[in-house]
Amino acid sequence: MPELPEVETIVRGLRAAVSKRKIMSVRLGKTDFIVEPAALAERLPGSRIAAVERYGKFISLTLEPAGGTPRFYFMIHLGMTGQIIPRASSAPIVPHTHVFLELDDGRELRYTDIRRFGQMFLLPESGIAQFRTKLGTDPLDITSREFVKRFRSRRARIKALLVDQRVLRGMGNIYADESLWRARIHPEKIAATLKPAQLIALHRAVRRVLEDAIRLKGSSISDFLDAEGRRGEYQLHHRVYGRAGKSCSRCKTTIRRIVVAGRGSYFCPRCQASPRPASRRQPKR
DNA sequence: AGCTCTTCCTGAAAGC
DNA sequence: TGCTTTCAGGAAGAGC
Secondary structure, eight states: OOOHHHHHHHHHHHHHHHTTOBEEEEEESOOTTBSOHHHHHHHSTTOEEEEEEEETTEEEEEEEOSTTOOOEEEEEEOTTTEEEEEEETTSOOOTTEEEEEEETTSEEEEEEESSOOOEEEEEEGGGHHHHHHTSOBOTTTOOHHHHHHHHTTOOSBHHHHHTOTTTBSSOOHHHHHHHHHHHTOOTTSBGGGSOHHHHHHHHHHHHHHHHHHHHTTOOOSSSOOOTTSOOOSGGGGOSSTTOTTSBOTTTOOBOEEEEETTEEEEEOTTTSOOSSOTTOOOOOO
16 A cells, blocks of 8 residues: 555656656546546646646656646556556556556556555645645654654554544654654554654654655555655565564564554564553452 | 545456 | 455545
């Protein structure tokens, strides 16, 4: 599933591969994940890709139409299984490819999404500010101070907050679990009960995990491919995610999986002490 | 404020 | 063996 490191990897690849290219035409397959498919088909042709940026888990293509028409943004969220890869127009079409952007150099930027949990929409320049207010700070930009401030008064479980895009934009399930393991914090711990030192440790862990993952071009569990169609390698370094039943690399205890905030959450029961000790029992009368 | 449940979707894996 | 059921989850919305 594409989270911050995967999206960052794709954005870097796209920036190198399609910057300055002009979109010549648009072909669409299924469109139920596109906010206004007609607007997309109408406005993309003729515009040039002026910039490629990441905003949380969103890919933002800045498009410049010909003839002085104001620039606008083509926003893409990959959901669970989205892939966006430039290919030669003659390349075979993989199943579930639903958007084809013909470029001025004989290639097509193709969007493939098996489950169609992805999202696409256009934003005018004036809509960007509004869009941004819905999302929290980028975890790679946030200062330690700000990080502590954001969590210390929240009564929600830390895992739920880490994957909440309004708190930190770009974090997802894999990197939340990996960061919590690193900081030795149980996913069900109430954020407000964490000591400042623990929050600082968590901030450091988040940065470290994300930076390492970006360096290895993300995690490919099943579907993730970068803009060159290559798999990432960070999945080989996961300490807890997807490792239920295997042993903790730090203490050899068996990794467990529980559901927190509706997501599978992996942790080491020994390194990450439970907020509710299992041994405590209620006396009967 | 924050929790659970539901919906969207497909393919892989488990169950019978 | 082969069909059926369950599960995975990012985000949004309902209801409590």
